[in-house]
Amino acid sequence: MEENKLAVKPLGLLMLELSIPAIIAQLVSIIYNMVDRIFIGRIENGTSAMAALSVSLPVITLITAVTRLLGIGGAPLCAIKMGQKNQKGAEEILGTSFSALIAAGVIMTAAILLFHEPLLLLFGADESTLGMAAEYITLYALGTVFVMIALGMNSYITTQGFAGIGMCTVLIGAVLNIFLDALFINVFHMGVKGAAIATVIGQGVSAVWALQFLFSDKSILKIRRKYLKIRLKVLLPIMALGVSPFTMSATEGLVQISFNNQLLKYGGTMAVSTIAVLFSLWQFVTLPVQGICQGAQPILSYNYGAGNFRRVRNSFKLSVVLCLSYTVVMSVIFMAVPRGFSQIFTEDEQLLRLCAWALPLYVIGGTTFGAQICCQQSFMALGQAKISLILACLRKIILLVPLIYIMPAAFGGLESAARLAAPVADLVRQPGPVATIFLAESVSDVLAALCTSLVFAGFYRKRLADRP
Secondary structure (H helix, E strand, O other): OOOOHHHHOOHHHHHHHHHHHHHHHHHHHHHHHHHHHHHHHOOOOHHHHHHHHHHHHHHHHHHHHHHHHHHHOHHHHHHHHHHOOOHHHHHHHHHHHHHHHHHHHHHHHHHHHHHHHHHHHHOOOOOOOHHHHHHHHHHHHOOHHHHHHHHHHHHHHHOOOOHHHHHHHHHHHHHHHHHHHHHHHHHOOOHHHHHHHHHHHHHHHHHHHHHHHHOOOOOOOOOOHHHOOOOHHHHHHHHHHHHHHHHHHHHHHHHHHHHHHHHHHHOOHHHHHHHHHHHHHHHHHHHHHHHHHHHHHHHHHHHHHHOOHHHHHHHHHHHHHHHHHHHHHHHHHHHHOHHHHHOOOOOOHHHHHHHHHHHHHHHHHHHHHHHHHHHHHHHHHOOOHHHHHHHHHHHHHHHHHHHHHHHHHHHOOOHHHHHHOHHHOOOOOOHHHHHHHHHHHHHHHHHHHHHHHHHHHHHHHHHHOOOO
16 A cells, blocks of 8 residues: 555655645635725725624634534544544544534524624624624625535545645635625625625535535545434544634634724724724734644644654644744734735725734734744644643633733823824824733733743653654
8 A cells, every 4th residue: 555645755845735735725715805804995984894894703703613623623633543544433533523514504503693783792893883794794694504614624635635625625715705705895886795795605615615525536535424423422532622723713703802892992993993904914924824734734643643753743843943934024024014014905094094003013922923823733733632722722811812901901001001002192092002902912922922832842852852
């Protein structure tokens, strides 16, 4: 039998082969997420529409989080089973995950349609944004099953080493979404409703593409009818490892809610619109790094399962260098030309001023983000569910969310905070507290990177350093 390329191909070439399509897929994902915001930001009442989109993001993030819990958590387990030459066990994981995603998608669709209004109010909507946010999220909810299948099943494609097919899953939906955005928003003038419909159609096509591959003979692992029954003995390990990416996504929603509520309180609707722009730009830092980690995950998982620890060590070292180098470069670029990047999303001069001022505060700590995400994702790839979960909680739940509330109360009244916010003092109600809210992201990034790196260094010495 031919040896799997994950075990024998030179690491540099293999990392490029797996990471480049994943990075391209993530960049394409950024682009089509940006397209929604670009079109929406330029419609009539674009600033309010951007704020409406911002308060809808936590619901979308929750859908992504559940997908990661039931889908993406099983991908490393599949690769480990493949490294152990256990094809049946790997396909049981795939089939159970597929069925669980469909069941969860149906339940979440019903819940969002029934309870979207109180959810949006909880997430920071007000009179000026509730109507548009409700229009967007109710239409988006109709494609929940498509979103979950496209994202959840695609992880099982890339974990087999088919990074190019996985890239196409994202690319097909993204290109279609961009075309339909232009059609529905610019030609038919459907506003936020058009953006939602375009996303649903694009994700539906992506889901069909992913499924046709996993049912085909080209896939090493196949979705088989005999494994579609949801078995708890299979589902629970998937969820145990999926808790970490679930927490990362779910807490992103909590972060969005916290930013929205605090910025609405201290800065008003324009400050909420600003954080929507910053979230979009921050994806240029986070998503390509996740692409690098996705490329490293099959290599780490397969070789860990096969007991090839030298290859695991070398894969991690290469991954952390790539991740850290990228986040440093991108964060510095954003700080150098913040207004230029902010102009992608808005032509409103006041919003531009606020975004250009806030972006350097928000991303300066992003220089360290590569170390944090690489170590945390490596724990997941190696099947270390508990450690990965704790570290996933660290950056957002333990650090960022409390800092969003603590920093304006503790430091917002200081003279230094007022001086920091002087360039935009006429645009927000309480400039000092608003400055500290944006700065909370950077503080949490630095602290999380330091803690996560120290924890992984201890694990490396104990479990990887001296093993052949």
